[in-house]
Amino acid sequence: MLFLPYLPDHPAETSGYMIAGYVVIFGVMLIYLASLILRSRSLSQDLELLEDLQDESEA
Amino acid sequence: MGSKPTLLKILDVVTVLLLVVATSMVFFYAPMEAVMGQVQRVFYFHVAAGWVGMLSFLVAAVAGIVYLRSGRREWDIVGLSAVEIGMVFAFINIVTGSIWARPIWNTWWTWDPRLTTATIMELIYAAYLMLRQGIEDPDRRARFGAVYAIVGFLSVPLTFFSARLFRTIHPVVIGTNQPGAEGAFDMTPLMLQTFLFSLLTFTFIFADLLWHRIRLGRFAEKVEQLKLKAMI
Numbered sequence: 001m002l003f004l005p006y007l008p009d010h011p012a013e014t015s016g017y018m019i020a021g022y023v024v025i026f027g028v029m030l031i032y033l034a035s036l037i038l039r040s041r042s043l044s045q046d047l048e049l050l051e052d053l054q055d056e057s058e059a
Numbered sequence: 060m061g062s063k064p065t066l067l068k069i070l071d072v073v074t075v076l077l078l079v080v081a082t083s084m085v086f087f088y089a090p091m092e093a094v095m096g097q098v099q100r101v102f103y104f105h106v107a108a109g110w111v112g113m114l115s116f117l118v119a120a121v122a123g124i125v126y127l128r129s130g131r132r133e134w135d136i137v138g139l140s141a142v143e144i145g146m147v148f149a150f151i152n153i154v155t156g157s158i159w160a161r162p163i164w165n166t167w168w169t170w171d172p173r174l175t176t177a178t179i180m181e182l183i184y185a186a187y188l189m190l191r192q193g194i195e196d197p198d199r200r201a202r203f204g205a206v207y208a209i210v211g212f213l214s215v216p217l218t219f220f221s222a223r224l225f226r227t228i229h230p231v232v233i234g235t236n237q238p239g240a241e242g243a244f245d246m247t248p249l250m251l252q253t254f255l256f257s258l259l260t261f262t263f264i265f266a267d268l269l270w271h272r273i274r275l276g277r278f279a280e281k282v283e284q285l286k287l288k289a290m291i
Contacts, residue, residue, distance in 0.1 A: 011091055011092065011096035011097075012094065012095060012096040012098075012162060013096060014095060014096040014097050014098035014162045015097040015098075017098040017101070017158050017159065018097040018098045018100050020158050021098070021100075021101035021105070021155045021158045021159065022100075022101070024151060024154050024155055024158065025104050025108065025151055025155060028147060028150060028151050029147070029264075032144075032268075036268075036271055036272065036275060039275060039279075040060055040275055040278065043275070043279055043282050044060065046282050046286070047281075047282050047285065050282065050285045050286060050289055051285075053289055054285075054289065
């Protein structure tokens with residue numbers, strides 16, 4: 001007698017998990033990208049302030 | 060920060076285009092897996108994120124070696140940048156794995172050797188960032204960071220081979236699965252093409268992010284030096 005492994009007729013309904021997975025993937029990447037931009041802006045502000053201070057002390 | 064180099068601008072555009080194509084391939088080119096259904100599509104970016112995590116930690120270890128040999132602070136910035144990116148992608152890998160596990164293993168989490176070693180790897184590099192925060196002297200911080208990145212890298216091959224060395228339910232992509240592996244599937248040619256393209260895309264994402272992060276690191280160092288000068 002031939003035994004075949006059990007195979008369902010239809011794939012499991014797992015769309016919600018797929019969406020959750022891709023929300024995490026793109027969400028985390030976007031958050032990291034935003035953190036790079038924010039840190040860069042904050043450093044630019046610091047640099048401006050330091051240059052102003054330097055100009056004041058030289059004047 | 061100085062103006063962006065042309066090559067970096069090109070790399071930005073190419074990376075975004077590759078990501079768009081890879082995402083389209085995942086959703087419209089690769090066929091749906093017959094048993095697991097749509098959740099299997101997480102596989103392509105789940106593995107690619109894991110690859111970038113491990114590649115980043117390798118780059119950090121190499122940067123650590125080069126720093127210890129040359130003493131050039133530039134390599135400390137490379138190491139820190141690589142660890143930061145590696146942590147982001149290893150995190151994506153762990154969380155998407157958990158999401159995939161829920162319908163396939165019927166649990167969000169299990170202390171399987173692969174999941175455990177991946178978590179330990181992530182925690183080791185979280186400790187790297189904490190260690191750096193605790194050291195004031197930049198040279199000492201760079202030296203400790205370099206040694207830590209080299210030693211910490213031991214966790215990477217351990218994580219990679221854990222699914223091959225120990226009895227685990229985690230499937231193996233390259234090589235033979237353990238008899239107890241659950242969620243394994245045979246890749247069709249279209250699936251394999253999508254998988255390889257995703258790996259290529261994520262390698263570009265890594266290169267692009269690393270370049271940006273190194274530039275940010277250099278900029279931060281410049282501001283730090285100006286701050287010290289202003290204090291004197």
